[in-house]
Amino acid sequence: xxxxxxxxxxxxxxxxxxxxxxxxxxxxxxxxxxxxxxxxxxxxxxxxxxxxxxxxxxxxxxxxxxxxxxxxxxxxxxxxxxxxxxxxxxxxxxxxxxxxxxxxxxxxxxxxxxxxxxxxxxxxxxxxxxxxxxxxxxxxxxxxxxxxxxxxxxxxxxxxxxxxxxxxxxxxxxxxxxxxxxxxxxxxxxxxxxxxxxxxxxxxxxxxxxxxxxxxxxxxxxxxxxxxxxxxxxxxxxxxxxxxxxxxxxxxxxxxxxxxxxxxxxxxxxxxxxxxxxxxxxxxxxxxxxxxxxxxxxxxxxxxx
Numbered sequence: 001x002x003x004x005x006x007x008x009x010x011x012x013x014x015x016x017x018x019x020x021x022x023x024x025x026x027x028x029x030x031x032x033x034x035x036x037x038x039x040x041x042x043x044x045x046x047x048x049x050x051x052x053x054x055x056x057x058x059x060x061x062x063x064x065x066x067x068x069x070x071x072x073x074x075x076x077x078x079x080x081x082x083x084x085x086x087x088x089x090x091x092x093x094x095x096x097x098x099x100x101x102x103x104x105x106x107x108x109x110x111x112x113x114x115x116x117x118x119x120x121x122x123x124x125x126x127x128x129x130x131x132x133x134x135x136x137x138x139x140x141x142x143x144x145x146x147x148x149x150x151x152x153x154x155x156x157x158x159x160x161x162x163x164x165x166x167x168x169x170x171x172x173x174x175x176x177x178x179x180x181x182x183x184x185x186x187x188x189x190x191x192x193x194x195x196x197x198x199x200x201x202x203x204x205x206x207x208x209x210x211x212x213x214x215x216x217x218x219x220x221x222x223x224x225x226x227x228x229x230x231x232x233x234x235x236x237x238x239x240x241x242x243x244x245x246x247x248x249x250x251x252x253x254x255x256x257x258x259x260x261x262x263x264x265x266x267x268x269x270x271x272x273x274x275x276x277x278x279x280x281x282x283x284x285x286x287x288x289x290x291x292x293x294x295x296x297x298x299x300x301x302x303x304x305x
Contacts, residue, residue, distance in 0.1 A: 025209035040247050043178065045095055046106075049139050051131035052124070053163050054115060059107040059128055060087065061136060062098035063143060064110060070103040071148035071299050074129055074183065076163070077106070078190075078281070081121055083113035090154075092283035096292060102299055103144055109160070111207045118221055119175045121210065125160040126176035129170060133180050151183040152295050154280050156193025156206065156247060162227035162251050162256075165237065169230040177184025185298035186237045189280040189291050190248050193239075194228045195255035202249055231263035236301075238268045242275025268296070 035124040064070055075094050079085020080091055087108045094104040094221035109124035110116030111217035116124070127184035129151070153161025165178035167185035171286060196215040198204040199222070215222045235261060253269055262275050272287055 017113065017163065021038060030243065032284040038190050044206060045092070045098070048134055049131075051128050051135055054110055054124075055172060056108050056110045056114065057124065057127070058118070059105050059131075059136070060091065060094065061140065062094045062104040063140065064101045064103060064107065066101070068103075068140075068143035069145035070101070071145050071150065071302070072103045072105055073295055073299070074130060074132070074149065074151040074161070075104055075106045076153035076157035076161045076164075078108075078153065079111075080158040081112045081116065081156045081210045082206065083116070084112040085111070089281050092155075092290070093258070093281070093288060096283055096288075097295065100296055101290070103298070105129075107165045112206075117209070118211050118218075118225075121161065122163060123175040126179065127165050129164050129181050129183075130179060134280060146181065148299065149181055149183050150185045150187070150295065150298050150302070152189070152224055152291070153191065154189040155277065156210075158188040159193065159227065161186055162188050162191055162193055162237070163188050163225065165235060166227050166230040166233035169233060170224065176225055183235065184302045185235055187295045187298060188239045188253070189292060190236065190241050190245055191239065191253065191256075192248055193226065193252050195226045196222045197255070198252065199248070203226060205275075228259055231260050232265040233260075234265065236266040236268070238270065238298070240270050240272065240280070240287070240291055240294065242277065242279060243271055244275055245277045247277035 038240050044063050048058055048060055050058045077087045077090040087106050087152055090106050097104045107128035110120050151161045151165055165183050168179055170177040172230050185239040192198050195207050199214055201205040211221045241250045241253040257267040257269040273276055275287045279285045280291055282288055
């Protein structure tokens with residue numbers, strides 16, 4: 001179903017009221033290597049925490065005011081899974097969420113062109129999320145409510161977020177199978193849900209680089225890495241996509257939500273008229289405001305269950 005951006009923003013006003021009842025009240029990546037669990041001193045708005053030994057195995061934790069424990073939103077940045085793009089552009093978005101009363105774990109991961117690719121990039125997304133139960137919680141004892149973890153991602157990060165949300169359905173031995181941290185909701189902005197479709201009909205070279213070939217070359221990789229193949233996942237998913245997106249086909253979100261609902265999941269699509277691919281990464285955009293209030297509504301609904 002298509003929603004004009006104005007209509008979506010009217011919806012935002014409604015969910016923002018609910019969020020206020022249910023939720024407690026561009027810095028650069030320095031590239032320094034930290035041992036797993038080591039933290040840098042807290043800056044004005046984040047704590048950098050390593051979850052592994054690679055320079056890209058870290059995240060930035062943003063804490064809201066108040067004693068906690070706080071619900072947590074895992075944020076996964078996009079950029080074609082490429083080394084050239086990092087979590088920097090997600091930092092203003094993370095701060096805007098923490099200002100609204102939730103803790104935010106903005107994760108980095110190894111990427112294509114660096115030391116990432118198959119299966120490392122997906123394994124890092126899993127490990128970064130799992131680290132909430134270990135080094136992240138240990139860094140801020142008692143401040144994180146690990147029973148109220150939610151996840152959100154944009155573009156390639158939307159793919160990783162959707163994959164993390166459904167990784168508990170994977171068979172034993174697959175990267176990410178049998179997780180300890182299971183998100184309670186997923187908010188996916190302009191995400192890639194069907195990698196085979198993106199690599200063939202979409203002619204998406206980024207997907208081919210991530211999985212090192214076409215679907216006929218590595219059918220098992222495409223099967224395991226595509227969120228659409230692992231339904232139902234048993235948690236609410238909201239897919240947000242711009243009708244003017246020239247990077248990721250809006251049909252990706254439409255097909256996924258149709259398949260998820262058909263499998264018995266609760267999946268919602270908001271198609272935002274005139275919104276482009278990059279708009280979700282701009283903290284001052286109307287597209288991000290819709291995404292932000294969607295995330296906060298998921299958190300608020302979780303607190304009322």
